[in-house]
Amino acid sequence: MADKPRIKLPKEAAKGEIIQIKTLVSHIMESGQRKDAQGKIIPRKIINKFTCEFNGKPVFACALEPAISANPYIQFDAKVEEAGTFKFVWSDDDGTVITAEEKITIKA
Amino acid sequence: MLRRYAGLAVVIVASAWAVTCASAQETQRKGIPAPRGHVFKTIISGYEFRSKETRALQDDDLENPGFLAVERAADMWKKVDGSAGKSCASCHSDAEVSMNGVGAAMPKWDGKANKPINLEQRINICRTEHMQAQPWAFKSQELTDMTTFVRHQSRGLPVTVKTDGPMSPWFERGKKMYYTRVGQLDLACASCHEHNNGKFMRADFLSQGQTNGFPTYRLRDQRLVPLHERFEGCMFDVRAEPFKPLSDEFLALELYVAWRGIGLPVETPSVRN
Amino acid sequence: MKAVNRRQAFALGGGFVMLTLMPMAANAQVTNDAAKLIEKFTGGKQPSKGKISLDLPEIAENGNTVPLSIVIQSPMTADSYVKEVLVIADGNPNAGVATLAFTPLSGKAEASIRIRLATTQNVVAIAKMSDGALFTEQKTVKVTIGGCGG
Numbered sequence: 001m002a003d004k005p006r007i008k009l010p011k012e013a014a015k016g017e018i019i020q021i022k023t024l025v026s027h028i029m030e031s032g033q034r035k036d037a038q039g040k041i042i043p044r045k046i047i048n049k050f051t052c053e054f055n056g057k058p059v060f061a062c063a064l065e066p067a068i069s070a071n072p073y074i075q076f077d078a079k080v081e082e083a084g085t086f087k088f089v090w091s092d093d094d095g096t097v098i099t100a101e102e103k104i105t106i107k108a
Numbered sequence: 109m110l111r112r113y114a115g116l117a118v119v120i121v122a123s124a125w126a127v128t129c130a131s132a133q134e135t136q137r138k139g140i141p142a143p144r145g146h147v148f149k150t151i152i153s154g155y156e157f158r159s160k161e162t163r164a165l166q167d168d169d170l171e172n173p174g175f176l177a178v179e180r181a182a183d184m185w186k187k188v189d190g191s192a193g194k195s196c197a198s199c200h201s202d203a204e205v206s207m208n209g210v211g212a213a214m215p216k217w218d219g220k221a222n223k224p225i226n227l228e229q230r231i232n233i234c235r236t237e238h239m240q241a242q243p244w245a246f247k248s249q250e251l252t253d254m255t256t257f258v259r260h261q262s263r264g265l266p267v268t269v270k271t272d273g274p275m276s277p278w279f280e281r282g283k284k285m286y287y288t289r290v291g292q293l294d295l296a297c298a299s300c301h302e303h304n305n306g307k308f309m310r311a312d313f314l315s316q317g318q319t320n321g322f323p324t325y326r327l328r329d330q331r332l333v334p335l336h337e338r339f340e341g342c343m344f345d346v347r348a349e350p351f352k353p354l355s356d357e358f359l360a361l362e363l364y365v366a367w368r369g370i371g372l373p374v375e376t377p378s379v380r381n
Numbered sequence: 382m383k384a385v386n387r388r389q390a391f392a393l394g395g396g397f398v399m400l401t402l403m404p405m406a407a408n409a410q411v412t413n414d415a416a417k418l419i420e421k422f423t424g425g426k427q428p429s430k431g432k433i434s435l436d437l438p439e440i441a442e443n444g445n446t447v448p449l450s451i452v453i454q455s456p457m458t459a460d461s462y463v464k465e466v467l468v469i470a471d472g473n474p475n476a477g478v479a480t481l482a483f484t485p486l487s488g489k490a491e492a493s494i495r496i497r498l499a500t501t502q503n504v505v506a507i508a509k510m511s512d513g514a515l516f517t518e519q520k521t522v523k524v525t526i527g528g529c530g531g
Contacts, residue, residue, distance in 0.1 A: 022171065029330075058482075061482040062481045062494075065478055069497050070445075072494070073171065073495050076491065077487055309528075312527030312528065328446075329445075
């Protein structure tokens with residue numbers, strides 16, 4: 001079972017405000033370059049894609065390569081026009097996904 | 109062959125450049141005044157010896173990858189494990205309250221075992237004697253996570269290890285180890301961390317070798333590293349046969365080195381190279 | 382081996398020393414798929430300099446975890462925004478690091494990640510705008526592998 005991702009963003013924003021979102025997820029990001037004690041290559045196993053949507057619309061995404069450090073940290077911005085839910089998805093090479101959601105409201 | 113020298117030329121230029129920068133920053137490194145009779149005049153955390161980018165990683169709890177372990181262990185704290193049907197919380201309730209100050213005072217004298225024990229050992233004593241659960245292996249994610257979580261409850265508190273009474277012979281033993289040259293490279297802990305901190309050696313920038321931040325998230329290993337694993341690594345690096353983690357030797361050394369950092373704030377989970 | 386007189390030997394030796402002291406390109410040792418990835422992303426078009434602010438440490442504390450921040454100037458409106466950014470490392474075993482995809486909902490074309498660099502090399506970013514315009518920026522990061530701390 002995957003660990004819970006760590007996410008930081010404000011609970012509310014003014015309409016049209018650009019907020020900063022910080023995300024951190026636990027993952028070994030096995031590059032496929034390392035060898036085990038017997039000299040055999042340890043197979044690659046990384047998170048290869050990250051997406052962020054807001055109320056179903058794409059905000060930011062990135063494709064990751066083995067050159068991304070373990071426990072991937074991804075920080076980006078989002079323009080908040082309405083209240084709603086951010087959905088975050090991290091996709092592993094093996095097809096599994098880690099997901100998280102965070103709500104945000106508009107300041108009165 | 110020219111290519112190999114090109115790399116070497118770059119390393120030399122890089123090191124020379126960095127040494128100039130490092131020496132310039134020397135006087136700006138913050139520390140605490142050492143107590144009377146201490147080996148240092150000013151006790152300085154490893155934090156001060158790292159680059160500004162590394163320090164920024166530690167300064168923000170979301171950016172600090174060590175907190176992934178703190179969160180994992182916070183869940184484990186409440187999980188029942190072992191045949192006694194208990195969790196850590198069953199006896200210790202809220203860790204933030206019950207564990208406050210505990211990590212800052214380790215290693216501590218254990219009357220039953222008749223020797224000092226550290227945090228990893230204390231956690232396993234709780235597991236085996238009170239939870240009837242299997243002890244966690246040293247370097248396992250569970251033990252490192254829980255050690256990090258417990259010590260984190262002392263973050264900001266000064267290191268306050270006791271070195272007198274029954275601890276005294278262990279303190280002396282650790283002190284002797286610290287000043288004894290070992291390995292093919294014939295170096296003692298003091299060779300680097302006392303006589304040459306603030307300088308480069310073998311392209312590594314030397315700190316005072318303090319332990320107030322352990323377990324620490326090492327950028328190199330991209331995970332939390334417990335103290336005895338670092339002791340092991342240091343001995344391996346000078347091509348000595350390392351003592352075993354959680355051995356009497358490393359317990360004595362842990363006690364002595366904790367004293368060398370007395371009064372420094374606990375920074376667990378810290379971020380280091 | 383043909384005998385060389387002292388003058389010739391001196392010149393040879395001196396020349397050799399001169400070569401090692403000359404500033405070398407950061408990636409003199411490795412040729413990876415950087416050119417191929419760049420060609421695929423740009424379609425052969427030459428990117429212009431500008432618009433991109435690429436932030437990396439001059440000397441990496443450790444090559445396994447190097448923080449990278451990037452900001453690209455753009456109004457980020459539906460008519461004009463940063464679409465995609467390719468990040469490559471020209472001295473790694475494989476050049477690809479990440480491809481960032483922004484949208485007008487990003488608000489700002491700004492991101493921070495942590496990357497692995499195997500050796501001293503150039504990190505190159507190429508931004509593709511919504512109108513097809515290409516911009517590029519690069520930074521050299523010095524990476525050493527210490528004998529004790531690693």
